Amino acid sequence: xxxxxxxxxxxLRAYPRAYRQYRADxxxxxxxxxxxxxxxxxxxxxxxxxxTGGLRARTGVDRLGSRSALRYSALRLTALSLLVCGICLTxxxxxxxxxxxxxxxxxxxxxxGDLVTPALWLLALAAAAWARYRVAxxxxxxxxxxxxxxxxxxxxxYVEQWxxxxxxxxxxxxxxxxxxxxxxxxACVLAxxxxxxxxxxRQPRVRRPWIWLVVAAVVVAMVTPNPLxxxxxxxxxxxIVVAWLTAAIVGAAFDVRLSVVASxxxxxxxxxVLAHELMGWKQDAWAVGNQTLLLAxxxxxxxxxxxxxxxxxxxxxxx
Amino acid sequence: xxxxxxxxxxxxQDAPLHGYAIVKQAQELSGxxxxxxxxxxxxxxxxxTGEEMVRVAEEAVVNGRARRTYxxxxxxxxxxxxxxARMAAAARVVRDRPVGSxxxxxxxxxx
Numbered sequence: 564x565x566x567x568x569x570x571x572x573x574x575l576r577a578y579p580r581a582y583r584q585y586r587a588d589x590x591x592x593x594x595x596x597x598x599x600x601x602x603x604x605x606x607x608x609x610x611x612x613x614x615t616g617g618l619r620a621r622t623g624v625d626r627l628g629s630r631s632a633l634r635y636s637a638l639r640l641t642a643l644s645l646l647v648c649g650i651c652l653t654x655x656x657x658x659x660x661x662x663x664x665x666x667x668x669x670x671x672x673x674x675x676g677d678l679v680t681p682a683l684w685l686l687a688l689a690a691a692a693w694a695r696y697r698v699a700x701x702x703x704x705x706x707x708x709x710x711x712x713x714x715x716x717x718x719x720x721y722v723e724q725w726x727x728x729x730x731x732x733x734x735x736x737x738x739x740x741x742x743x744x745x746x747x748x749x750a751c752v753l754a755x756x757x758x759x760x761x762x763x764x765r766q767p768r769v770r771r772p773w774i775w776l777v778v779a780a781v782v783v784a785m786v787t788p789n790p791l792x793x794x795x796x797x798x799x800x801x802x803i804v805v806a807w808l809t810a811a812i813v814g815a816a817f818d819v820r821l822s823v824v825a826s827x828x829x830x831x832x833x834x835x836v837l838a839h840e841l842m843g844w845k846q847d848a849w850a851v852g853n854q855t856l857l858l859a860x861x862x863x864x865x866x867x868x869x870x871x872x873x874x875x876x877x878x879x880x881x882x
Numbered sequence: 883x884x885x886x887x888x889x890x891x892x893x894x895q896d897a898p899l900h901g902y903a904i905v906k907q908a909q910e911l912s913g914x915x916x917x918x919x920x921x922x923x924x925x926x927x928x929x930x931t932g933e934e935m936v937r938v939a940e941e942a943v944v945n946g947r948a949r950r951t952y953x954x955x956x957x958x959x960x961x962x963x964x965x966x967a968r969m970a971a972a973a974r975v976v977r978d979r980p981v982g983s984x985x986x987x988x989x990x991x992x993x
Binding site for chain 1: 900901902905919920921922923924925928929932944945947948949950
């Protein structure tokens, strides 16, 4: 085995094992014939194409033969990502309680909050993962109700802190409105809207949904503004913004669905901040001086990701 | 239909070919414009096989490695002809204009 062959074999590992068993030898034959065999290193263009092709084969986007299949899959991935986003946004009380269960841990701070809402989000995610969209939609609406009922019922202080209104008495309606315009609401609304077209779609059989869900959960937890990734810190925001744009641009190269998901997820903070900006409220997750500037930056990012999505969709469909 | 797909199908219209031969033939037919990478070629062949435009004609072992030869199906040939007709019709819109109108357009542009 020559050095070039060994290096091409290593690059072919980007493809799934089953695919390699069927194709690797044949592809290697073509690669060695097409490349200058006296060179010791793989061609850069060929290498990038192999990496992209391998990732595309792993995501399964190449097997989506038609425009409707691509649409269904993009909607499904978007709905699931929004549900993961909802879990990330509401999971802090659960994580705090789990943290305290660990031996030798204690905390002077109290992370109050509802445990029912993240549980409902998780249930909706499980239902949607198995393509039970009617159940998922009903549970998502329940999560929305639970998310708003709890803080108002328990007189959450942060409503007063950021709006200057109390969460009881005559201004309760205003507190409800504040909460209704918060991030989890938008995640909930967008998830519900994304699931609506899936209700009537022909549903392909779902196999092993958990593999990508683990990946999606990690990515969404990283790139969406939530308490888990320290979004309220300046450095965390910069990292997230870069990660988001990178995911949208690089992701679009091998799977258009990623840039569609990135664009939709970006709508969650945009709508949240926009709503609070219009009401003259500060968004508690945004510890920055100029909320308007950040909003403009996010809208700019949305324009970039939407353009990328559009270009990538055209390329994917016309292929 | 994108240009690489068109030239892959065009490369197979005369005789069945293996991967590297398809790359060379597509490059030749397109006047060097379409330079298929191996990753792109096999992704396209997988898709075209799935759409029953192309099928495996023969499998052989060369230098100890599997080599498959691909051929066009009837469906692939008609899709190729349809695309060629579409492009020819599009070309006619420009080429078959009366000479007088072309001169008038040129004069307007220059004025």
